[in-house]
Amino acid sequence: MQFDIIKTDRNARACLCETSRGVINTPAFMAVGTQGTVKAVSPDELKEMGAEIILCNTYHLYLRPGHEIVSSLGGIHQFMNWDRTILTDSGGFQVFSLSALRKIDENGVHFRSHLDGSLHFIGPEKAMGIQSVLGSDIEMTFDDCTPYPSTYEYALESLKRTTLWAKQCKEYHKKIQDTGYRIQDTTPLNPPLARGELKGGYDASCIVNRESTQDLFGIVQGGMYKDLRKTSIEEIVTIQFDGYAVGGLSVGEPKEVMHEMMYFTAPFLPVDKPRYLMGIGDLKDVLIGVEAGFDMFDCVMPTRNARNGTLFTSRGKISIKREEFKSDRGPLDPQCECYTCKNYSRGYLRHIFLSKEILSMRLNTLHNLHFYFNFFRNMRKSIIEGKFSEFKSKWEVIL
Amino acid sequence: MQFDIIKTDRNARACLCETSRGVINTPAFMAVGTQGTVKAVSPDELKEMGAEIILCNTYHLYLRPGHEIVSSLGGIHQFMNWDRTILTDSGGFQVFSLSALRKIDENGVHFRSHLDGSLHFIGPEKAMGIQSVLGSDIEMTFDDCTPYPSTYEYALESLKRTTLWAKQCKEYHKKIQDTGYRIQDTTPLNPPLARGELKGGYDASCIVNRESTQDLFGIVQGGMYKDLRKTSIEEIVTIQFDGYAVGGLSVGEPKEVMHEMMYFTAPFLPVDKPRYLMGIGDLKDVLIGVEAGFDMFDCVMPTRNARNGTLFTSRGKISIKREEFKSDRGPLDPQCECYTCKNYSRGYLRHIFLSKEILSMRLNTLHNLHFYFNFFRNMRKSIIEGKFSEFKSKWEVIL
Numbered sequence: 001m002q003f004d005i006i007k008t009d010r011n012a013r014a015c016l017c018e019t020s021r022g023v024i025n026t027p028a029f030m031a032v033g034t035q036g037t038v039k040a041v042s043p044d045e046l047k048e049m050g051a052e053i054i055l056c057n058t059y060h061l062y063l064r065p066g067h068e069i070v071s072s073l074g075g076i077h078q079f080m081n082w083d084r085t086i087l088t089d090s091g092g093f094q095v096f097s098l099s100a101l102r103k104i105d106e107n108g109v110h111f112r113s114h115l116d117g118s119l120h121f122i123g124p125e126k127a128m129g130i131q132s133v134l135g136s137d138i139e140m141t142f143d144d145c146t147p148y149p150s151t152y153e154y155a156l157e158s159l160k161r162t163t164l165w166a167k168q169c170k171e172y173h174k175k176i177q178d179t180g181y182r183i184q185d186t187t188p189l190n191p192p193l194a195r196g197e198l199k200g201g202y203d204a205s206c207i208v209n210r211e212s213t214q215d216l217f218g219i220v221q222g223g224m225y226k227d228l229r230k231t232s233i234e235e236i237v238t239i240q241f242d243g244y245a246v247g248g249l250s251v252g253e254p255k256e257v258m259h260e261m262m263y264f265t266a267p268f269l270p271v272d273k274p275r276y277l278m279g280i281g282d283l284k285d286v287l288i289g290v291e292a293g294f295d296m297f298d299c300v301m302p303t304r305n306a307r308n309g310t311l312f313t314s315r316g317k318i319s320i321k322r323e324e325f326k327s328d329r330g331p332l333d334p335q336c337e338c339y340t341c342k343n344y345s346r347g348y349l350r351h352i353f354l355s356k357e358i359l360s361m362r363l364n365t366l367h368n369l370h371f372y373f374n375f376f377r378n379m380r381k382s383i384i385e386g387k388f389s390e391f392k393s394k395w396e397v398i399l
Numbered sequence: 400m401q402f403d404i405i406k407t408d409r410n411a412r413a414c415l416c417e418t419s420r421g422v423i424n425t426p427a428f429m430a431v432g433t434q435g436t437v438k439a440v441s442p443d444e445l446k447e448m449g450a451e452i453i454l455c456n457t458y459h460l461y462l463r464p465g466h467e468i469v470s471s472l473g474g475i476h477q478f479m480n481w482d483r484t485i486l487t488d489s490g491g492f493q494v495f496s497l498s499a500l501r502k503i504d505e506n507g508v509h510f511r512s513h514l515d516g517s518l519h520f521i522g523p524e525k526a527m528g529i530q531s532v533l534g535s536d537i538e539m540t541f542d543d544c545t546p547y548p549s550t551y552e553y554a555l556e557s558l559k560r561t562t563l564w565a566k567q568c569k570e571y572h573k574k575i576q577d578t579g580y581r582i583q584d585t586t587p588l589n590p591p592l593a594r595g596e597l598k599g600g601y602d603a604s605c606i607v608n609r610e611s612t613q614d615l616f617g618i619v620q621g622g623m624y625k626d627l628r629k630t631s632i633e634e635i636v637t638i639q640f641d642g643y644a645v646g647g648l649s650v651g652e653p654k655e656v657m658h659e660m661m662y663f664t665a666p667f668l669p670v671d672k673p674r675y676l677m678g679i680g681d682l683k684d685v686l687i688g689v690e691a692g693f694d695m696f697d698c699v700m701p702t703r704n705a706r707n708g709t710l711f712t713s714r715g716k717i718s719i720k721r722e723e724f725k726s727d728r729g730p731l732d733p734q735c736e737c738y739t740c741k742n743y744s745r746g747y748l749r750h751i752f753l754s755k756e757i758l759s760m761r762l763n764t765l766h767n768l769h770f771y772f773n774f775f776r777n778m779r780k781s782i783i784e785g786k787f788s789e790f791k792s793k794w795e796v797i798l
Contacts, residue, residue, distance in 0.1 A: 327471040351434075
């Protein structure tokens with residue numbers, strides 16, 4: 001991955017990442033495509049809005065349809081018809097937050113699927129194996145996401161495990177990249193497919209066999225303890241990754257604590273690599289993250305809020321359910337240029353939301369994602385122009 | 400409405416209707432936009448697929464958001480962002496099929512809303528009033544949809560009521576068109592809006608004040624009794640409408656009876672007006688309807704089936720749920736040129752269907768509607784080329 005800092009404004013950075021799938025202008029927002037689709041919108045719509053990278057969840061795709069199935073369907077990009085950059089998480093966070101009966105040891109985590117209760121195991125080797133088989137462009141190490149609150153002792157233990165696993169991830173990642181080594185899945189196709197081998201189908205012309213490298217980002221833990229965060233960063237940075245992520249934030253801690261950790265950690269991360277603040281996407285927090293020096297963000301907020309009828313506008317959030325919008329002919333946001341605002345009234349959007357129409361989820365999602373991408377574009381511009389603090393002050397009032 | 404017969408092949412007709420919103424090539428399929436949106440697709444997508452006319456349900460829009468609200472949002476076309484022709488039904492069929500506690504008398508039908516149990520009344524005057532306020536291009540008379548089975552006596556009574564109401568609809572329709580007369584709604588805005596008057600909103604530039612005429616189609620009833628069908632046609636045709644519809648079919652009768660009624664009624668309908676076979680859309684039945692001499696069809700089948708994972712292909716229907724599609728890289732239908740088939744594999748479509756993703760409903764609906772519109776285009780071509788019977792024979796095997 002090519003990484004260039006275009007401009008800094010105090011600690012805020014406007015950078016350019018380049019993967020084999022294209023460029024990513026940072027600060028960048030990654031829309032979340034949990035099960036291989038960003039909910040309610042099409043890849044074409046994402047491109048039109050300017051999305052350069054999306055995130056997919058390894059845990060979900062591993063359980064359904066299974067990474068070998070995704071591979072047999074041409075890999076994650078062809079599978080979901082998205083030819084730009086894809087980052088996959090390691091599955092660690094979902095194993096902790098979604099699955100039942102998880103049991104953790106030094107090798108990894110045993111857990112039950114939230115879908116059917118079936119037993120599974122993911123550790124560093126398997127996390128690397130799954131992600132390589134999915135074929136994402138940026139992989140994440142398998143980490144032990146420290147819960148909040150945690151004792152110092154537990155946070156330390158979790159940090160040590162995260163470092164151990166990060167080392168193993170690095171080794172397995174190298175082995176996979178160098179030799180094409182493929183892990184044995186617990187739910188193999190019969191017979192297991194060789195890497196790049198394809199199964200079924202008859203339209204050979206549509207098969208994209210793009211050669212691409214897979215980058216690996218390391219994840220920092222340490223709970224809400226500054227010295228542990230610093231230790232974790234030192235240990236993870238020593239292993240050397242293509243980018244660095246701060247995990248274990250936005251897990252229930254007070255906002256002030258979260259912000260403090262953001263300001264504290266960013267300066268210790270290498271300047272010449274992308275910095276990813278995991279799971280953060282409330283725009284108020286993003287402003288702080290960017291100010292601290294982070295480059296990449298992801299969150300389900302714009303898409304989930306859209307489906308719940310909460311919409312972002314240049315004057316703040318609104319709920320489309322409100323009675324006052326009943327016969328309102330105006331657009332959601334008069335300053336917005338999105339497809340929804342150009343073509344539909346608040347009155348109509350209220351009607352199809354209350355009528356539970358599928359188009360409602362789509363139009364709302366288009367609007368919120370457009371708002372987010374626009375916000376990030378303007379934020380980047382403000383950094384390049386040396387006006388980030390003005391941008392931040394302006395939006396802190398509105399958000 | 401301008402109506403021209405382009406070509407006939409025995410009784411099958413290829414015609415051209417022209418409303419103030421554009422042309423409609425017949426035989427035409429009308430996608431159903433019950434609540435002001437064709438479920439799971441956008442108006443732009445409908446246009447791209449070649450939709451020239453859609454149907455909206457008066458009953459649903461009257462109950463929610465209310466026809467006066469639709470009017471205040473610019474009328475049905477601006478409301479839903481569809482500038483081509485819209486046909487509205489009269490509400491009669493839904494009053495009978497969806498609402499509770501309906502009580503019928505010579506003036507109309509008292510019923511309870513299926514949404515909130517509130518009491519409502521619709522009769523000929525109100526049905527015309529609602530449709531004129533919605534602003535559709537083609538309105539339907541308020542009829543008494545004869546159930547199946549019905550005794551001869553009941554079918555006769557229902558026929559007489561339908562004729563009486565049709566006369567009243569014609570009169571009210573004329574009064575509304577000539578004088579701008581507006582019915583008093585039971586749930587009026589305060590104050591009631593004059594016709595064309597607009598409320599709320601600030602983007603005056605987006606208001607379309609297109610002058611358009613509203614055509615009125617009469618509906619034939621008569622149950623499954625041929626002599627009553629003939630009587631009904633004679634009475635309805637005497638009143639003179641812009642087009643004629645056959646209602647009360649596909650209400651539970653055996654297919655053979657339905658087909659017999661289709662073959663029986665069509666020849667008695669005026670040659671120089673469009674003939675609409677209401678609620679029929681199973682393509683096997685459409686072939687018979689076209690052979691009998693009908694021009695317009697509507698049905699929720701392609702859209703509803705899509706959402707249930709049942710997809711039309713050139714080799715017959717398939718269920719996308721099937722295990723065998725798990726790692727199938729091929730498109731739904733190798734002969735299909737739709738967006739879904741050009742971009743997605745069966746394996747992916749199966750995955751997002753089982754994962755209950757919103758994109759699944761959209762991609763499936765796009766495919767099924769594309770299939771329908773293509774079917775109708777090719778059917779029309781076969782009529783123009785004098786090859787309809789070959790077309791019919793070919794498809795009867797597949798469907």
